[in-house]
Amino acid sequence: MLVLGLDPGTATTGYGLVANARSGVLAHHGHGIISTPAGEEPHKRLARIYDELSALIRDSSPDVVAIEELFFKQNITTGIAVAQARGVMLLAAAHADLPVASYKPAEVKQGVVGVGRATKDQVRFMTKTLLGLPGRPKPDDAADGLAIAICHVHRGPAESRLLSALSAQ
Amino acid sequence: MLVLGLDPGTATTGYGLVANARSGVLAHHGHGIISTPAGEEPHKRLARIYDELSALIRDSSPDVVAIEELFFKQNITTGIAVAQARGVMLLAAAHADLPVASYKPAEVKQGVVGVGRATKDQVRFMTKTLLGLPGRPKPDDAADGLAIAICHVHRGPAESRLLSALSAQ
Numbered sequence: 001m002l003v004l005g006l007d008p009g010t011a012t013t014g015y016g017l018v019a020n021a022r023s024g025v026l027a028h029h030g031h032g033i034i035s036t037p038a039g040e041e042p043h044k045r046l047a048r049i050y051d052e053l054s055a056l057i058r059d060s061s062p063d064v065v066a067i068e069e070l071f072f073k074q075n076i077t078t079g080i081a082v083a084q085a086r087g088v089m090l091l092a093a094a095h096a097d098l099p100v101a102s103y104k105p106a107e108v109k110q111g112v113v114g115v116g117r118a119t120k121d122q123v124r125f126m127t128k129t130l131l132g133l134p135g136r137p138k139p140d141d142a143a144d145g146l147a148i149a150i151c152h153v154h155r156g157p158a159e160s161r162l163l164s165a166l167s168a169q
Numbered sequence: 170m171l172v173l174g175l176d177p178g179t180a181t182t183g184y185g186l187v188a189n190a191r192s193g194v195l196a197h198h199g200h201g202i203i204s205t206p207a208g209e210e211p212h213k214r215l216a217r218i219y220d221e222l223s224a225l226i227r228d229s230s231p232d233v234v235a236i237e238e239l240f241f242k243q244n245i246t247t248g249i250a251v252a253q254a255r256g257v258m259l260l261a262a263a264h265a266d267l268p269v270a271s272y273k274p275a276e277v278k279q280g281v282v283g284v285g286r287a288t289k290d291q292v293r294f295m296t297k298t299l300l301g302l303p304g305r306p307k308p309d310d311a312a313d314g315l316a317i318a319i320c321h322v323h324r325g326p327a328e329s330r331l332l333s334a335l336s337a338q
Binding site for chain 1: 210212216239241249254257260263264271
């Protein structure tokens with residue numbers, strides 16, 4: 001199973017491709033970011049995200065998309081823009097007929113480090129270690145995309161539960 | 170100029186088509202809603218919204234899409250879902266090469282009733298009156314879509330200013 005993990009953003013969306021080649025063994029299949037220029041109109045930025053993500057899905061043929069749930073703190077204006085971007089990412093997955101699993105930030109930490117209150121640094125260290133990479137994957141957004149993909153592999157058996165929880169969202 | 174007004178929602182998105190046939194004269198070109206079933210997975214609901222809106226744009230050939238800006242009060246979870254839906258609406262506009270104008274709720278009230286603090290009832294009454302309709306357009310979400318389209322016609326001369334303000338969003 002090849003998992004495409006996505007950490008949604010407007011300016012920068014991180015992605016990571018992780019496969020579980022044999023039970024319990026993770027294989028790194030790439031990572032990167034999708035960027036959009038700040039000066040561009042919102043609907044054009046969304047089209048860019050959709051197009052690049054659709055191309056990535058075509059090129060990498062994942063079996064499932066794992067995507068982080070949004071969590072708003074103070075900046076609701078930024079939050080709306082990121083949610084709009086997340087919407088077109090979900091659409092790209094739907095148009096590619098891929099199942100989607102959604103994870104809260106604490107679930108990603110739990111799924112990678114084993115602790116829901118782990119720091120971002122711990123998550124990135126474990127991501128590097130679990131994938132056997134020589135250094136920390138860069139940039140951080142891409143590392144977060146990999147972490148979300150790892151989380152999905154680790155929580156795989158619970159996937160059907162998560163998908164049905166997602167339907168109720 | 171034919172304006173497609175959109176009042177974004179996840180379960181129900183209202184739309185209205187309004188043209189300014191001659192200077193100052195508004196013409197009603199239809200209204201309705203795009204609905205998605207609550208039990209369906211989020212990415213499939215978004216695909217349904219995108220598909221139906223794209224079909225509507227193909228069939229009605231508007232010159233511009235006017236869409237309400239989101240304003241979060243308490244329910245941030247609902248707000249995220251609506252923002253995701255708004256994202257795929259902006260994408261449908263981008264894929265149809267249409268310009269997009271975005272209006273805050275108070276701007277819509279101002280643009281239809283002339284008062285930013287007008288009630289929803291006043292906006293709906295003026296929408297019916299300005300379009301010369303025999304009764305209030307139903308359902309309310311569709312009436313709100315018409316109001317957003319009217320707002321854009323009335324604020325037309327300020328459009329370029331709004332579009333550039335939008336780019337900075």
